Amino acid sequence: MSDKKERILQATEKLLAQYGFHGLSMQMVAKEAKVAAGTIYRYFEDKDDLLYQLHDHILGYVANKLTANVCDDMPLKQQFRTMWLNIWDMACHSDAPLINRGQFENLPRRNSPEQRQLEKRMFAKVDTMFDQGKADGQFKDLDNEILSVLGLEPSACLARKHVRGVVTVSDEALEATIDACWDAITKHK
Amino acid sequence: MSDKKERILQATEKLLAQYGFHGLSMQMVAKEAKVAAGTIYRYFEDKDDLLYQLHDHILGYVANKLTANVCDDMPLKQQFRTMWLNIWDMACHSDAPLINRGQFENLPRRNSPEQRQLEKRMFAKVDTMFDQGKADGQFKDLDNEILSVLGLEPSACLARKHVRGVVTVSDEALEATIDACWDAITKHK
Amino acid sequence: MSDKKERILQATEKLLAQYGFHGLSMQMVAKEAKVAAGTIYRYFEDKDDLLYQLHDHILGYVANKLTANVCDDMPLKQQFRTMWLNIWDMACHSDAPLINRGQFENLPRRNSPEQRQLEKRMFAKVDTMFDQGKADGQFKDLDNEILSVLGLEPSACLARKHVRGVVTVSDEALEATIDACWDAITKHK
Amino acid sequence: MSDKKERILQATEKLLAQYGFHGLSMQMVAKEAKVAAGTIYRYFEDKDDLLYQLHDHILGYVANKLTANVCDDMPLKQQFRTMWLNIWDMACHSDAPLINRGQFENLPRRNSPEQRQLEKRMFAKVDTMFDQGKADGQFKDLDNEILSVLGLEPSACLARKHVRGVVTVSDEALEATIDACWDAITKHK
DNA sequence: GATGAATGAGGATTCATTCAT
DNA sequence: GATGAATGAATCCTCATTCAT
Structure with missing residues (x-):
């Protein structure tokens, strides 16, 4: 570029x-x-286009970071934990300052099907993980979007609050929170 | 007024x-x-003040709706379910068009301690519920903010996606999701 | 206004x-x-609207000036001469600086039927004069627009050149030119 | 070039x-x-120069077209009629889209004496015709610029209106108009 | 208290022109 | 000679805010 x-x-x-x-x-x-x-x-093209393209640009970055160090042959729990922490790190360290969702989510975006498609492709690894978990019978039988909201979204939400100083999250609490998210998406007898 | x-x-x-x-x-x-x-x-005062006051205005509305039909003497699970659905309904039906968080969250707000205090008071019932659950030994021993992120935030997140048409959530899936959130905040042996 | x-x-x-x-x-x-x-x-509304409205504004002024001191019961030749000189004066003295056609003609204008209608109404007295002359058998049997081009337009054209210094027109020459325009629109055996 | x-x-x-x-x-x-x-x-040089040169460029074209098929030994009336129709054709057919005066007239132009001189030379044949007519005693004794305004300018004016649809000019009316212009510049006992 | 005409700084965008390649 | 990316002043227009009525 x-x-x-x-x-x-x-x-x-x-x-x-x-x-x-x-x-x-x-x-x-x-x-x-x-x-x-x-x-x-x-x-x-114009200001809107700048913001649209920024959206795509960041989305690419996020998709990349999100699945860093995640391999299909890692145990599911470890895959999940890695992603969860990837999100947490992005939102906290803000090497890319907007990932701090909340601001990112509200960027104006083209709502075209292509755009939606692109997002799908970008987050394919996340889907794979959820699909695998459901096939195993380990995860709840819910739409991947829902599993994402339950399992990963809290990482971003909490990180934002952490950064804003609304809560302080100790390392211990962080681990407990990851486990809680895991509880949310896995089946319990 | x-x-x-x-x-x-x-x-x-x-x-x-x-x-x-x-x-x-x-x-x-x-x-x-x-x-x-x-x-x-x-x-x-000026445009900012208008937006600040709108923030407070809506926050009041939300605090109200959020805890509608919730009594301290209801079983915890029912209290939780009621709140969860209150959030869902607000964000979906949007009788007040901004609650649809995402837009609301990004309103400029005074980050004053008073503001923080106000929010605290408004959501006191939520805190009471979490405190009670932790005292019972039923809930995980985490900060209320974290419990909120785990248990209630997904309701708003999912509702937004639902409204935007990203996912369609059946009644059945909705119940399962509530249970999943409950799983997130409760202890498992 | x-x-x-x-x-x-x-x-x-x-x-x-x-x-x-x-x-x-x-x-x-x-x-x-x-x-x-x-x-x-x-x-x-915007810059275009400003120019449109200016066009109408001037058109009104011109229509007014054009037929000043012209009465239906004056001899035709005198009516004609008066109008001719009204145009000459406007374009020369430029109390209204744009009448200096050439610039006026090129103002952007709405080409709506209403606009055309308005122009018609404004120049009704000119039409009356030409119609009267044709009814008398004194004027050539041509469309009023053509008679206008032959008889009156040269006043504006010449005035513009006069103002720009391309020609100098003496009083005597002026009278002769008026007569020449009269020759253009009247019948000759 | x-x-x-x-x-x-x-x-x-x-x-x-x-x-x-x-x-x-x-x-x-x-x-x-x-x-x-x-x-x-x-x-x-710059944008102005481009427009200046375009002015000259077109002027050359016009001067050429204007006197096409005109010879000094043709009867005066025929010379005049030919020029008149040359103008009419140019403005109507617009093989060169700007000749449509009105736009051309308003091109920015150097108002230098050289420029004026150039124009003179370009339209020499027109001058010759007018001079000849005055020498014959056939034309009125007016400055050539005035004769031009009376006899030829109406051709351009009318053509513009014709093109814009303000008037429709039949072949018959056209001939009558040419004659009327001839009436304007010739002497009548 | 209420109005809404007026303000003018500031915004997005265009475009004549230059200059390194 | 030719290119076209880059420039930044200047354009049209909006809008938060004021103030005389």
């Missing part, structure tokens, strides 16, 4: 995290990216 | 749900509320 | 005459009219 | 006719002419 385009996307992400959705001006982005205002329009 | 102030808040909520955060102008609010633009400034 | 609206229209006319069509900015208009930039948009 | 320069001029003329004066951008011209934006600046 062009150097400039990359810089513009990163500037946008940073400023979005810092100043929120409104209060993001094209001039600010230009300045932060060390690019002239007009240059942005070589790479992006 | 003054009739005008109430009308302004409701107009703001409606327009916010419809047009999103940016794309909400004071003139629009004035028109929708059938009030002169200047009048808004009798009741609200 | 509101004082401000009037001032904006006059400023626009002046600047348009001076700087031409491009090179007319809303800020310039605002400054010239001693009005804030935003104020223009209370009275005019 | 360089192939590229020619293409640029033609692109400019086409786009000018289509999009009007503002709404003509150098990028558009470049694209239409299949030339890089920077290339325009090899042949033209």
Whole structure:
């Protein structure tokens, strides 16, 4: 990807995290990216397009990070735990400042089927894990979207609160929370 | 509360749900509320204050709805189920269009201690429930914020996806999901 | 008409005459009219609307001036001469600087039927004169639009050249030109 | 003339006719002419110069067309009729889309004496005709510019209205109009 | 208290022009 | 000569806020 385009996307992400959705001006982005205002329009249709593309850009990053160090042949619990912590780390360390969902979720997005399809493909490994767990009879027989809400979403939610200082989560509590999420998605006699 | 102030808040909520955060102008609010633009400034410091107060306004509504039909002497599981469904209903039926969290969560808010305190008081019944469950030995020994993330947050998350059409949740699946959330917060030998 | 609206229209006319069509900015208009930039948009949809309305505004002025001091019971030749000179005066003295057709003609205009109708009504007296002349058998039997092009348009054309300094027209030559236009529209054995 | 320069001029003329004066951008011209934006600046100082040169370019074309098929030894009336119809055809058929005066007249132009001189030379044949007619005692004794306004300008004016659909001019009416213009410039006892 | 006309700073976007390749 | 990416000033327009009535 062009150097400039990359810089513009990163500037946008940073400023979005810092100043929120409104209060993001094209001039600010230009300045932060060390690019002239007009240059942005070589790479992006308009402000909306910039935000759309940022959404996709981040989604790619997230899909990548999310499934880092996860192999199909790891025990399910370990796969799950790894993903859970991947999410937690992303949202906490915020090397990519917007992943901090909540802001990301609210980026304007194309709601096209292609977009939906893309998201599916990106999170294929998550699906595989859930499917495997259900085939095993270890996981509850629920739609993967629901399992995701039960098992992984809390990681992002809690991380956001943790970062905002609403709760402080000790290492011990963190482990207990992961187990609780596991409890949510697994069957109990 | 003054009739005008109430009308302004409701107009703001409606327009916010419809047009999103940016794309909400004071003139629009004035028109929708059938009030002169200047009048808004009798009741609200400025645009930020309007949004802050709207946040509080809605929070009050949510706190109310959330604990509707919940009594301390109901069995814990029933208390929990009722709250869970209260959240689900709010987010799905959207009689108050913004509760649909995601938009609400991202309202700018004062992060003052008073604000935090207010939220605490509002959700006192939730805390009571969790405290009771932990005292019983029935719930996991985790911070109430964490229990909330595990047990109740999924209701809002899922409802949002349901409304957006990302998943369709049958009545049966809904019950199973509630049980799964219960699994998340309760102890298992 | 509101004082401000009037001032904006006059400023626009002046600047348009001076700087031409491009090179007319809303800020310039605002400054010239001693009005804030935003104020223009209370009275005019956008820049196009401003120009449209200016067109109508001027058209009204022209229709008025054109037939000043013309009565139905004057001899036809005198009616004609008066109108001819009214046009000449307008274009030369430019109390209203844009009448100087050529610039006026090229204002963007709504080409709606209402617009056409309006123009018709405005120039009704001209039509009456031509109709009368044709009924008398004094004028050639041509469409009024054609008679207008032959008899009156040259007044504006010549005036423009006169103002631009392309020709200098003496009083004597002026009278001869009027007669020549009369020759163009009247029958000759 | 360089192939590229020619293409640029033609692109400019086409786009000018289509999009009007503002709404003509150098990028558009470049694209239409299949030339890089920077290339325009090899042949033209700046945008103004491009328009100036276009003016001259068209003027040459007009001067050429105007006097096509006109010989000094044709009877005066026939010379006049031929020129009149040349103008009519140009403005109607618009093989060169801008000749449609009204747009052409308003091109920015250098008002230098050289420019004026050039125009003179271009329209020399018209002058010759008028001079001849005055020498004969057949034409009125008026400045050639005035005779031009009386005799030829109406052709362009009417053609513009014809094209715009304001009037429909039958072949018969056309001939009558030519005669009327002849009446305007010739002496009557 | 209420109004809404007026303000003008600030936003997104365009576009003439330059210049390294 | 030719290119077209990059520039950034200038454009049109919006909108939070004020204030005379």
